[in-house]
Amino acid sequence: MSRPSRGAPTTAPVTAQVAAGAVLLAAVLAVLAATTPAGALRLTGAAVTGAVAAALLVRATRRGGERTLGPAGLVTLGRGALAVAAVALVGLDGPGTVALVALAAVALALDGADGPVARRTGTVTAPGARFDMETDAFLLMVLSAHVAATTGHWWVTALGLLRYAFVAAGRVAPWLRGPLPPRYSAKVVAALQGVVLVVTAAGVLPAGAALAAVAVALAALVWSFGVSVAQLWRASERHPFDRRRACGALLTAVCLVLVAVVLVLPSDPVALAPAALLRLPVEAVLGAALLAVLPGRARAVVAAGLGVLLAALGLLKAADLGFRTVQGRRFDAVSDWALLGNAVEFVRGTAGAGAGTATAVLAVVAAVGLVVATAAAAVRLGTIASRHRRAVLGGAVLLGAAWLVTGPVAGASLVAGVPVAAADGVAETTYRAQQIPRTLGERRALAAQLAHDDVEVSDRLLSALRGKDVVVAFVESYGRTAQLAPETAPRITPVLARADDRLARAGFGVRSGVLTAPVSGGGSWLAHATLFSGVTVADQATHDRLTASGRATLPRLFRDAGWETAVVTPGTTREWPEAAFFGHQRVYASDDLGYAGPPFSWSPVPDQFALAAFSRLELDRPGRGPLFAMVTLTSSHAPWSPVPPLLDPAELGDGSVYAPYARGGRPYESIFSLGRATLREDYLTSLEYSLRSATGWLADRPRTGRDLVVVLLGDHEPGATVSGPGAGADVPVSVISRDPAVLAATDGWGWTPGLRPPPGATPWRMAEFRDRFLAAYSGPQPGR
Known part of the structure; x- marks a missing residue:
């Protein structure tokens, strides 16, 4: 409690007294470090809070x-x-709660001592009363935060925030800053808050009774502040409201939030949790210090430039979030721009041309708006920093020290993999500086690979498969986690076991292994291109270069060796010029299968119908030669609901029979709002349907004069929304045939019988499949 320097007992100067308080705080924090779970992050937070409070106290006394x-x-x-030390204990249980209750109890007890001391020594002053009141308010805020964190009822924080809301309102409504007469009821209500919060934190009362007591205390506090507001209203003849200051404060708050969110927002969807936003970005600390010392024009230019860089960081984080969610990888700043056009095409295909155009326009407007907004925000915050240069520089030094302690020294984090000491801008710049030359180097390597394809057509090409029909069937979103993860394996393993039995009864043998796809979560066409070309195609730019080259693909090699080629691609709804590059002679897109039924969410044609149409249009076509075909099964494509039942093949007709089963279709974007458990359940249901459709169709195929060989595989994992973090990119692959010689050709691959390879199966890169397949079924090629 401060006092005038004249006419009172002599005491030490303010700085010495504050230093003594700092020593006391350090001693208490040392005890807490030894006796409670408070780690470096919490202790550092308390120390920073104490330093800020000390600076404000010294400034106020001066x-x-x-x-x-x-x-x-x-x-x-x-x-x-003691109140500042309690900051390190907020949210802790056990010894942490015991220590917090003890500190708060002592602080509340001492609250009854400073008043009598001031009266007996004749040092009662308005500044001293203000110091006492702010200390009480801070302790209540700490206690309310602890109770809210431990109970999960965040409305409790209103007990600690009302005082600060009242002070903030006084900044824009000056009449709220008028003097208030002493009121005994106000003292009683203030004391009630501390007692109730300490009792609640201590866990003395049952949970329901404790929350009821807190609610009563909050109601009493609201009533007390209401009485104060009414008294001030009556005491003032005029009630001005500073709209300019209010708007300025609101705008500054918006600028701070915008800059902070861009700096601390994680770029990994797995880390998107509220606690992940509680970080200290070093770029904000250094940027504030820099803008505080620069002169006017230079400051504005530098601030605008930093704002543009900040917007670039935000856009790259947003791109990373999208790509990690959909494809399980980060955005490639060199190669992935073409996929933005694919995204627009996807929206047009699912929601209409107007929606696709609107989405593209909104994306451009949002990007430009972010650049303008962050540049303006940085300029405004730079101007404010220059007005408060000393405070900003002091705060930068303090927060810089806290960043070093919580980051390089302690490695503290509130969310696994997300350090509290953030340096996302530095990390992003470093990553992109390495990524760009790496991608350019990969492009040069790709050009060399495409220019030197040593596969040649000869009499031995695919000779082991002469006279047989060969089908490569991709099951959408069929990843290895479906077979191995504890949440999914119990559903998929029985489906595969029953399929193995059914195929065996039909005379088919199976050999299975694992491939590592180039993508995860999406980009099926990239996996298809990788399997057929023997080139890792992980992005659209590589795909474009591949399809513009003369690289030999499996379908084209089969065609050149005497097979007819066809592709069934129900998900294709527009022209597909790349079909000629791959060697597909006949293309059956969604409109070519004779389907008159409804779509099932994204999937235009149910898998069972697509396979039946393939049989009708190609396998059962009279007078044809040996066939190589690719079939893409789309029913297990996100958003995975609804899924039709398996129907009697004789009743499929033109697909109109599916109409009763397509109700409740979801838009694709629903996968970002539904819970993981719901999505996983829907995914498993759709995958069961796809697997049963494919294996049932094959088992029911009658024996003909031409053997049928099927390569059944997944294209990629379903994405982090279902497979979870760290799922990888492995997919199962099986060769299915009635001919023992076809299966024996895979003996050197290490593949195992059945549709489910063992958990320890060694994966190949998907790009290796073409050459291994050719070697197994053709023998060595000339020059190889």
Whole structure:
């Protein structure tokens, strides 16, 4: 409690008294470090809070002409040190809660001592009363935050925030800053808050009773503030409201939030949790210090430039979030721009041309708006920093030290993999600086690979498969986690076991292995291109270069060796010029299968119908030669609901029979709003349907004069929304045939019988499949 320097007992100067308070705080924090789970992050947070509070206290006494806090102020200073130390314990249970309750109880008890000391020593002053009141308010805020964190009822924080809301309102409504007459009821209500919060934190009362007591305390506090507002209203003849200051404060808050969110927002969807936003970005600390010392024009230019860089960081984070969600990888700043056009095409295909155009326009407007907004925000915050240069520089030094302690020293984090000491801008710049030359180098390597394809057509090409029909069937979103993950394997393993039995009864043998796809979560066409070309195609730019080259693909090699080629691609709804590059002679897109039924969410044609149409259009076509075909099964494509039942093949007709089963279709974007458990359940249901459709169709195929060989595989994992973090990119692959010689050709591959390879199966890169397949079924090629 501060006092005038004249006419009162001599005490130490303010700086010495504050230093003594700092020593007390350090001692208490040392004890907490040894006796509670409070780690480096919490202790550092308490230390920073204490330093800021000390600076504000010294500043206030200097502005008020006070040279000492006086004996009563020392008591209040001790209470403040205990309240600041309690910051390190917020949200902890066990020893942490015990320590917090003890500190709060002592601080509340001392609250009854500083007043009598001030009266007995004749040092009662308005600044001293203000110091006492702010200490009480801070302790209540700490206690309310702890109770809210431990109970999960965040409305409790209103007990600690009402005082600060009242002070903030006084900044724009000056009449709220008027003097208030002493009111005994206000003191009683203030004391009630502390007692109720301490009792609740201690866990003395049952949970329901404790929350009821907190609610009563909050109601009493609201009533008390309401009485104060009414008194001030009546005491003032005019009630001005500073709209300019209010708008300015709101705008500044928006600027701070925008800059902070861009800096601390994680770029990994797995880390998107509220606690992940509680980070200290070093770029904000250094940027504030820089803008505080620069002169006017230079400051504006630098601030605008930093704002543009900040917008670039935000856009790259947004791109990373999208790509990690859909494809399980980060955005490639060199190669992935073409996929933005694919995204627009996807929206047009699912929601209409107007929606696709609107989405593209909105994306451009949002990107430009972010650049303009962050540049303007940085300029405004830079101007404010220059007005408060000393405070900003002091705060930068303090927060810089806290960043070093919580980051490089302690490695603290609130969310696994997301350090509290953030340096996303530095990390992003470093990553992109390495990624760009790496991608360019990969492009050069790709050009060399495409220019030197040593596969040649000869009499031995695919000779082991002469006279047989060969089908490569991709099951959408069929990843290895479906077979191995504890949440999914119990559903998929029985389906595969029953399929193995059914195929065996039909005379088919199976050999299975694992491939590592180039993508995860999406980009099926990239996996298809990888399997057929023997080139890893992980992005659209590589795909475009591949399809513009003369690279030999499996379908084209089969065609050149005498097979007819066809592709069934129900998900294709527009022209597909790349079909000629791959060697597909006949293309059956969604409109070519004779399907008159409804779509099932994204999937235009149910898998069972697509396979039946393939049989009708190609396998059962009279007078044809041996066939190589690719079939893509789309029913297990996100959003995975609804899924039709398996129907009697004789009843399929033109597909109209599916109409009753397509109700409740979801838009694709629903996968970002539904819970993981719901999505996983829907995914498993759709995958069961696809697997049963494919294996049932094959088992029911009658024996003909031409053997049928099927390569059944997944294209990629379903994405982090279902497979979870760290799922990888492995997919199962099986060769299915009635001919023992076809299966024996895979003996050197290490593949195992059945549709489910063992958990320890060694994966190949998907790009290796073409050459291994050719070697197994053709023998060595000339020049190889």
